[in-house]
Amino acid sequence: MKKVSITIKEIARQLGISKSTVSRALRDSSEISEETKQKVIDLAEELNYYPNPIAISLLKNRTQTIGVIVPDIANRFYSSAIGGVEDIAYSRGYHTMIYQSHELLERERSATRHIASRRVDGLVVAISSQSENIDHFASLQEQGIPVVFFDRVSDAMNSHKVRVDDYRGAFDATEHLIKRGCKRIAHIAGPKPVSITRFRLEGYKDALRKHGIEFQEEWVLHSEITQAGGTERTYQLMALRERPDAIFGASDRITMGIHSALRQLGYRMPDDVAVVGFCDLAMSSLLDPPVSSVTQPSFEMGQQAASLLLDLIESKNTPAEFETRVLQSNLVINKSSMRH
Amino acid sequence: MKKVSITIKEIARQLGISKSTVSRALRDSSEISEETKQKVIDLAEELNYYPNPIAISLLKNRTQTIGVIVPDIANRFYSSAIGGVEDIAYSRGYHTMIYQSHELLERERSATRHIASRRVDGLVVAISSQSENIDHFASLQEQGIPVVFFDRVSDAMNSHKVRVDDYRGAFDATEHLIKRGCKRIAHIAGPKPVSITRFRLEGYKDALRKHGIEFQEEWVLHSEITQAGGTERTYQLMALRERPDAIFGASDRITMGIHSALRQLGYRMPDDVAVVGFCDLAMSSLLDPPVSSVTQPSFEMGQQAASLLLDLIESKNTPAEFETRVLQSNLVINKSSMRH
DNA sequence: CTGAAAGCGCTTACAG
DNA sequence: CTGAAAGCGCTTACAG
Structure with a gap:
């Protein structure tokens, strides 16, 4: 045609x-x-x-388009963050191209190659859990294509970052469980290489310490960010001689796995085991019982990341200093942790 | 920079x-x-x-990029279909640009304008429920940018279409409820203008007819494709003097609404009310009780739509005849409809 | 086998 | 106020 x-x-x-x-x-x-x-x-x-915008792009070496790479667009946290990015981009006359890494380093690399070759003006990215090496982002930045990280950030690269106060969120969730009388609080954490896994783990540990509960190595298990991962780790926790009386899940997928495993194993929430997760609200309220969760301002994270990126794109030179914005999360208490 | x-x-x-x-x-x-x-x-x-692909685009008036417009990327059906589109596009050397209409005609129009001006080579689209007028797609096609519809198709335009056998799916779901002994089967349907709403409604009616159950006007309610819509319509159904003993929901969001409303109102599934929906499996198995559902081959729909589109793009002239592919859905029976 | 020239659709100094 | 020319990065008939 x-x-x-x-x-x-x-x-x-x-x-x-x-x-x-x-x-x-x-x-x-x-x-x-x-x-x-x-x-x-x-x-x-x-x-x-x-x-013809293509002719203009050729002339200006600009495309009025920004890229977003997320692990998985089906994840509500990310689709909502994409909404925030689109919101800002649209209002400032930019279009958004969406890429999924499916948590694979290779897909992430391929996306950055596409971004470089198609002269996308900049990138907002939540790093794949598999990507310990992030040279491909550094290389983009060296080519003059600015990169802003959100949610999954990395210390290995200097640039703007937008993340949630994971430490605080985990601290609050753990402290809430302690105040509800839980004594043996387990934590199913995300993959080790991911920065937010560390922050959340620290928050969990510090809350225990503050309340004089001794930290137990075997109460912390690492899992992939999948429902199956949450389920498997829950089996492992409940098989312990000293069973936990609460589980704190590091992501919504993991928490869904915890929830279904506990139900399947015949435990009642919150009386046998109290549960708190890092979840999206729409999801957690559908479960029976509804799950308490640390909710994150995903839309706003997308907005802030996009606006930092557009500022970078539109300024002539690299800023003197890069900025890290830390947004607050919010603990929403539901039946799964409401012990009497 | x-x-x-x-x-x-x-x-x-x-x-x-x-x-x-x-x-x-x-x-x-x-x-x-x-x-x-x-x-x-x-x-x-x-x-x-x-x-520089931009220079090549200018020369060839081709971008090796296809667009996808879906109502909402957070919806698993669509995110999975997008996966199918990406799969085929990637293997044939094309990139995919993703747009969301948020069920708004205006956003859909804006996306088609972007597609036309950026010389995207073709479009795969599931029409917004608000779009009774689809001139913007016709205009794209006239400009030589082929359009393939999937899921939400329209009779008003001649082009390739990929849809699921909604009639059959609804028929099977309804017949299943009848065989389980349900006598008063309600249906919460989608928005009237959407083609699949009609097909599903027909399947529902024909199953009733086949088994000699008289169709009752008040058993069919139309709803937006949201959880809140499903909840509201369920209130309305259960408030009827002659309560239904089964509800068939036309989409996953609607079915989530039915499920939570019934639980909240104190009904037991399936004994008080049996429930079947058009759902995605991962979702329905999380609910308590798990929901029986008509599942759709979303990934495959995306693949087929993309491959029809790429054939159009790569052929010199408009095909003599456009094709409509109808894929089969699959009824998965779970506890919510397992009456004894 | 290699090069000079034209052209894709636009913008913008440079002349007038 | 308007036009001719050069150029963004590439490809491809046309000559040699």
């Missing part, structure tokens, strides 16, 4: 003037007479002319 | 040959000597040269 489009040349031909004049008239240059301007604009309208 | 890239010109300069020769060598033209070719390829490698 063939595409035909109206060009500036065609307008010039029909009006018997030069392409330069048409171009100037269309961008409302002050050096063109009102009369010519009007003729050009009218004809452009009539012919349904739209400038 | 400034981007610098190696061009063909730079390679030509360093090697003291012409741009034309470099270009030919890189595309392995048979008219270039092996020796020159090797020199060019080696230097390109060394300089880390990548051709």
